[in-house]
Amino acid sequence: MEWINNDRRSAWMRAMRAGLAAGALAVTCAIAAPAQAQADKMTPIAIPAQPKAIELGTGALPGATAAESWHSQYGSVFARNVTVATLTPFLPDPAKATGAAVIVAPGGGFRTLSMENEGWQVAQALADRGVAAFVLKYRLNQTPADMAGFERSMTEMFANTARNPRPNPEQAIAGLAPQIADARAAFALVRGRAAEWHVDPDRIGMVGFSAGAMLTMATTLAGQDAKPAFIGTIYGSLAPVTVPADAPPLFVALAADDPFFANGGFGLIESWRSAKRPVEFHLYEQGGHGFGMYQKTTTSTGWFDAFARWMGMHGLLKPASASPGS
Incomplete structure (x- = not known):
């Protein structure tokens, strides 16, 4: 979720906890440099062309009345009022394809999707490592069609x-x-x-951000037929869960100054460890919430490299025939 700039998010949250949400927004705008204020502003844009997006066939969101729309903010792009789910492939060069694949779930509080910072850029970075990546544009809770109403709702x-x-x-x-x-x-x-996309059907994982992290974990815990081979939750909930006996390896990254999830303990990590399932946890000193692929001066910017190394440790950056057992 990237409603406010990471570098000002903690101050905004403190004011909001004191019941000064509206004032915090005004202060945020007042202290911003003109260029930064312009970047922070939600600006409606035309729905981008997505020629490779594939409809998933789950139907239209029941009861939806507002049509899908997009906006720009922080130099990135966001979708909202998504009523029909799609999946967009980012396939690696066949010469370096590892056979591993990742479903990428952007965040946004189930009201919007950070399609660029937590979707396309993540997927492209994975494809550059030889991993097939697929950005999931999942259906969202409806929000007001007009931008002013949407801002108020957020x-x-x-x-x-x-x-x-x-x-x-x-x-x-x-x-x-x-x-x-x-x-x-x-x-x-x-x-x-899988055959067409050169993917090993037994090595498909999922990584999610914020609400997408919640969806990643919920999909894993719900059982049924998804059965991700590995999962990553980036600035998601650390609440304890009941871990399935066959739970996949888990990678977790969070900033210690995250205003939403940093102060509730480490129950998720403890749950995975108690179940004797593989888990790796990175707690960055700074980074706020929603850092994604933004290049910041904080060490949280290194989460992707750490995630890629973790995948490599589990043999996912080489073809299965050349990979050690994880």
Whole structure:
């Protein structure tokens, strides 16, 4: 979720906890340099061409009335009111394809999707490493069609988030039925076209950001047929969960100054360890929330390289025939 700039997010959250959400937005705008203020502004844009996007066949979001729309912010692009789920492949050069694949789930509070910073750029970076990547544009909760109404709805959501306990992935499963169905369909599509895309159907994982991390964990815990071979949750919930006996290896990255998830303990890590399942946890001193692929001066910028090394440790950056057992 990237409603405010990472470098000002913690100050904004403190003000919001004091019940000054509207004032915080005004202060944020007042202290920003003109160029930064312009970058922070949500600006409607035309829906980008997505010629490689494949509809997942999960149907239109029930009861949806607002049409999909996009906007730019922070030099990136975001989708909202997504009513039809799609999957966009980013395939590596066949000469260096490893056979591993990753479903990439952007975040945005289930109201918007950070398609560039947490989607396309992540997928391209994976493809550059020889890993087939697939950006999941999952269906979203409806928001006001007009930009002003959407901005107000996001301010209210973050105010409530600051005051109320966050649900853990197990609690969220029932309310994420459309999104989990989209994730399951994504796994089914990649496995169904594995030969065409040079993917090993037994080495398909999932990585998610914020709400996408919640979806990644919920998809894993829901069982059924997705069965990711490995998962990554980037600035997602660390609430404890009941870990399946066959839970996949887990990679977790979070900044210690994350305003949403950094102060609730490390239950998720402890759950995985207690179940004797593989887990790697990176707690960065700084980075805020929503850092994704943005290049920052904080060490949180190194999360992707750490994730790639972790995949390599599990033999996922080489063809299966050349990979050691993980």
